[in-house]
Amino acid sequence: MRKAVLLLCTALFTGCAIPPESNDIVTPPIAGQPLSDANKKAIATLFSLLAKEAKKHWGDDDYVESSKHRYVKYLDGYQTRAHIDFEAGKIYVSTVSQHQPMEKLHKAIVQTVLMPADPKDVEQFSDKDVKLTGKPFFMGQIVDQEGKSIEWEWRANRFAGYMIENKLQSKAIKQGKAYYVQIDMVKDHLEQREYQYANLVRDASKHYDIPEDLIYAVIKTESSFNPYAVSHAGAYGLMQVIPKTAGADVFNLVKKKPGMPTKEYLFDPASNIDTGTAYLHILKTRYLREVTNPSSRHFSMISAYNSGTGGVLSTFHTDRKKAMVMLNQKSPTQVYDALTTEHPKDEARRYLQKVLYFQKDFSQGKI
Template sequence: MRRFSSLAAAAALFLVPACSTRTLNDAVSIAASPTPTTLTRVLGRRAVDYAANPASLERDLKSVSDALDKLFHVLRGKAEDKWGKDGAQVPSAKRYVKYLDNYKSRTLVDFEDGSVTVETVDQDKPRQSLREAVVVTLLTPRDPRSVDLFSDHPVKLGEEPYLLGLVKDQDDRDIRWEWRAGRFADWLMDHSLSERTITRNGKPVTVRSVRIAMVPGHLERSAEKILPLVERQADAYGLDKTLILSIIRVESDFNPFAVSEAGAFGLMQVVPGTAGRDVYQFLHNRPGFPTGAELQDPATNIRYGAAYLHLLVSKYVGPVADPISAEYCAIAAYNGGPGSVLRTFSSDRDEALSRINAMPPDHVYDTLTEDHPAAETRRYLQKVVMARREFRGI
């Protein structure tokens, strides 16, 4: 119970836009509350006027970062208790991981290679546990608020599943309702159940699992699901929708539950203390930052990501006259920051912009992919440009 309280308190910090050391005590006292309104009311009292207290903004951003570190640390520890040190898995930008049933069952969805794996280490009733986990996996809603990735809490079912249209049952049918999910789970038990052995505390443990392949073109289908949100923000900020889609493709592979240990959230992997902070100031004309919970909402996340791209193009690495060159600079800056983009061309900002504007777009691209100081950013620009080809016809 003490360990759970610690986890719940960390989760509360992770969701709150303004934190203090006292917030931890508040969170512990209400962690077991069944009413979300209580949580909202208590944490809502922590609001801070950051314009009048700028130092508190830095402290609160540090608190949120520390809380997320704690969440991952505690989750990994609980997973290791059941799956062994080498078998523990935690969520990431492109990988959905959800534990159930006292951490004995789990779902692993790799959005990059399009695979869904459901497995259990339950030794008493493995078939029943695995079947239940498969049904939950197939029916898990798209809304991240229905899923607590950092605990084994049950998933709240009912809304449209995020895997709808991305996986099919044995009859090549979509899986929307519990009866069909249950029937497919039974079929999987009979036709694709596999076993392997892991070591836990020096002893062998049997893992039973099933694997489901996503349909061909699953990334394009995922893109279509969020296309209205993307188009709305593309229109609002004068961006090409394929630019936003390609950023999402490279950042999260359309994982609606994306969260990374680096502190980035959501489809466009927005970091609250950097891009999130800048966009918050831009949108609200006051200092602040979005919460992790807000950034897990697809509409909010895409709004923040698109607004940040707008700031990069119009303010941070601008003005760049050629729109294609401007996009190349914005893409590189989205990953590595605007300062390093400009320094790739010159240590002097004005001289850097002058050189960029004197180059044709293909020379700007070549310079960024060959001379940018960060190998990750060089590869990132290449990946995003290649990804845009996937969405030209969407």
């Protein structure tokens, strides 16, 4: 299986040459043009291979996989796992191993609380151990039984022992018996993650002239500040950038180089925030620059980040030129109403509402 995963990853994340664009207005992909069928199939296969192995031990009902707001890492021949819910601030470390289950659980707790901040050291599509290098990602987000942050392995081991002795739970599943512990993050876990990326957001904001509160709002909407985020659509990292579409646009139109970013590039928080913000800049200054009202352009840009410029324009007319004319004839309120009630995709309607809600909170310092 590992060989198959390696071959799929190589095929999926190798860039392909794309001619650089001119300085003229470029026609964007229609309606958030997705990955090619080959890449979609490859990503689906990676998830499928993982599910096949994990379900042997967990069954269909208790199988869990990674998503935009959730990180799931399987260990120990897929019998043990860490499940991190970034929205709820909950961590569940579980095992169905019937051979030394407490030892497996202990090791998994240590690896989870000391998980490295650099996502490249975490392999989500295999059962390999996590490399414990550098500063733990959860520093400040998790505290031990004494209310202290967990930075060193000795403290992580002591915490794991405490959790197993005092917080161990079990439940029957179809495949047998599962043992697990629940670890609650601190109340301000979201702010703790936000602080980790403050400098990166500030730099990207200044470089691309995109408001900081908008960048924060997009990150929260896309991943809840989960740097390990991955989706079936092939989007990666904090701002959920798809290599083939937004990533390729940024490489060609902003970075002036061919190809598209790799998975490793997009899992790097600095590169991810830079790329996601650069794509917002492209939407604002190129694809949607003909939108005359700044507020209408702002609404359109946010919606387009989720579903493509084509999706925004198709809300107003099937013909792109006529759609732009109709969009500009409407007030910002009318544009907002159209994008949140008439956009072809339900997800895009909700997306604009969420981002604007979070942006308001970030601008007022509530988050």
